[in-house]
Amino acid sequence: MRQNIIALVSGIIFALGLVISGMVNPAKVKGFLDIFGEWDISLAFVMVGSIGFNFFAFKAITKNRPRYSEKFYLPEKTYLDKKLIFGSALFGIGWGLVGICPGPGIVNLATLKSNALLFILAMSVGVVLSKFIEKFTSH
Amino acid sequence: MDDIILALIGGLFIGISSSMMLWGLGRITGISGIFSSATSSIQKDNLWRHSFIIGLLLGGAFMFILFPDHFFSYEISGSPLRIIIAGLLVGLGTQLGSGCTSGHGVCGISRLSKRSLIATMTFIATGIIVVGLERLL
Numbered sequence: 001m002r003q004n005i006i007a008l009v010s011g012i013i014f015a016l017g018l019v020i021s022g023m024v025n026p027a028k029v030k031g032f033l034d035i036f037g038e039w040d041i042s043l044a045f046v047m048v049g050s051i052g053f054n055f056f057a058f059k060a061i062t063k064n065r066p067r068y069s070e071k072f073y074l075p076e077k078t079y080l081d082k083k084l085i086f087g088s089a090l091f092g093i094g095w096g097l098v099g100i101c102p103g104p105g106i107v108n109l110a111t112l113k114s115n116a117l118l119f120i121l122a123m124s125v126g127v128v129l130s131k132f133i134e135k136f137t138s139h
Numbered sequence: 140m141d142d143i144i145l146a147l148i149g150g151l152f153i154g155i156s157s158s159m160m161l162w163g164l165g166r167i168t169g170i171s172g173i174f175s176s177a178t179s180s181i182q183k184d185n186l187w188r189h190s191f192i193i194g195l196l197l198g199g200a201f202m203f204i205l206f207p208d209h210f211f212s213y214e215i216s217g218s219p220l221r222i223i224i225a226g227l228l229v230g231l232g233t234q235l236g237s238g239c240t241s242g243h244g245v246c247g248i249s250r251l252s253k254r255s256l257i258a259t260m261t262f263i264a265t266g267i268i269v270v271g272l273e274r275l276l
Contacts, residue, residue, distance in 0.1 A: 002163070003163065003164050003186075003187045003190075004186050004187050004190040005190070006159060006160070006163035006164060006187075007160065007163075007164065007187040007188070007190040007191040007194065008190040008191065008193060008194040008197075009159070009194065010156045010157070010159045010160050010163075010168070010191060010194060011156070011190065011191040011192060011193065011194015011195045011196075011197070011198065012194040012195075012197050012198035012201070013152050013155055013156040013159070013194075013198065014152070014153055014156035014157070014168065014191075014194070014195060014198065014241075015194065015195045015196070015197070015198025015199045015201075015202070016149075016152050016198050016201075016202065017148075017149040017150065017151070017152030017153035017154075017155075017156060018149065018153070018195075018199075019149070019198070019199065019202040019210050019211075020145055020148055020149035020152060020202075020210070021145060021146045021148070021149020021150055021152075021153070022142065022145060022146060022149070022210075023149065023240075024199070024210070024211075025210075025211075025213045026213065026214075026215050026216070027213050027214075027216075028142075028213075030270055033263070033266040033267045033269075033270040034267075034270050034271075034274070035267055035271075036267070036270075036271040036274060037270070037271070037274050040142070041143075042142035042143050042145075042146045043146055044146075045143050045146035045147045045150060046146045046147075046149055046150040046153065047150065047244060047245065047248070048146075048147060048150060049146065049147040049148065049149065049150020049151040049153070049154060050150040050151070050153040050154040050157070050245045050249075051150075051154070051245060051248050051249050052150075052151075052154070053150075053151055053154030053155065053158065054154045054157060054158055054245065054246065054249035055249045057154065057158040057161075057162075058158065058161060058246075058249050058250055061158060061161050061162045062161070065165075066161070066162065066163060066164060066165030067162055067163050068163050068164060069163070069164050069165040069166075070165075071165055072161070072165040072166075073164075073165055073166050073167070074165075074167060074250075075167065075237070075247070075252070075254070077237075077254060078252075078253065078254065079254075080253065080254060080257055083235050083236070083237075084235075084236055084237060084254055084257065084258055084261075085236075085257070085258075085261055086235060086236070087231075087232045087233065087234065087235025087236025087237065087258075088232065088236035088243070088257075088258040088259075088261035088262040088265075089232070089236075089261050089262065089264075089265045090228050090231055090232030090235065090236070090265075091228065091229055091231075091232030091233050091236055091239060091262045091265075092232070092261060092262030092263060092264065092265030092266040092268075092269070093228050093232070093265050093266070093268075093269050094224070094225040094226065094227070094228025094229035094230075094232055095225075095229060095240075095262060095265075095266045095269075096265065096266035096267070096268070096269030096270045096273075097217070097221055097224060097225035097228070097269060098215065098216075098217050098221060098222055098225040098226075099215075100215065100225070100229070101229060101233075101239050101240045102170040102171045102174055102229065102233060102239050102240075102241070103170040103195065103239070103240070103241050105226075105229070106170070106174065106192060106195045106196065106199075107195050107196070107198070107199035108199070108215065109196060109199070110196050110197075110199030110200040110203050111199070111203050111211055113214075113215055115214075115215035115216075115217065115222055116215055118219060118222050118223065118226070119215070119222050119225065119226040119229075120226065121226065122222065122223045122224075122225070122226025122227050122230065123174075123226040123227070123229050123230035124178060124230060125226070125227060125230065126226060126227040126228065126229060126230020126231035126232075126234070127174070127175045127178070127179075127230040127231070127233075127234055128230075129227065129230070129231050130230065130231045130234035130235055131234075133231070133235070134234075134235075
């Protein structure tokens with residue numbers, strides 16, 4: 001139960017961050033990617049702010065156990081593989097086409113814009129597609 | 140300058156949020172993963188994912204109601220076909236790539252993960268290429 005409350009509050013704070021920073025605005029995101037045109041560098045500072053904070057916070061947090069969980073659930077893979085690169089490349093293409101990534105996609109649903117809903121529906125289908133692809137390509 | 144300051148503040152909020160998740164639940168805040176797992180099952184041990192997503196929606200709604208002109212005076216522009224293709228690629232790509240801007244870009248890099256650094260550089264690169272190519276067309 002405590003986990004759910006913390007997750008809820010974190011989600012709210014995360015959304016505030018996405019909105020305040022401008023990450024929910026597709027035009028701003030495309031401007032950040034428009035380095036060959038009218039480059040808007042400001043979203044780079046979202047990473048500066050978030051990574052700057054997390055680099056130190058994560059270090060401190062991982063010295064102890066999680067407050068309401070028995071363990072940390074951290075990614076274990078360390079090697080690079082084709083799936084990582086290929087998947088990331090595809091994601092970037094989709095991101096560049098409209099300027100929305102998963103977090104902003106969900107937050108934009110709150111605006112009730114029809115394109116936000118269309119995007120999330122398509123994203124959900126993409127997730128399902130990935131499960132089929134992984135089934136077919138697993139050895 | 141204002142935009143940079145807002146980006147920094149927003150980034151700080153994102154950091155605080157993801158640190159809270161790590162501190163409280165021991166989890167990485169990768170929204171593509173949270174979304175895909177939340178939409179594939181509703182179980183008791185999965186409820187934290189739904190709670191996070193509800194939080195995202197609540198936070199968004201809160202800001203939209205209070206500051207619609209300040210933060211939301213934009214369009215999500217594109218033909219239905221473009222938006223569908225983009226959504227498909229984002230959904231598919233983030234699953235295959237095991238993460239997105241929050242999972243890899245924010246959390247992964249903060250942990251000095253080589254995988255996340257490469258993933259982030261890759262999706263930023265292809266994003267830049269797509270936007271660049273569209274300028275030429």
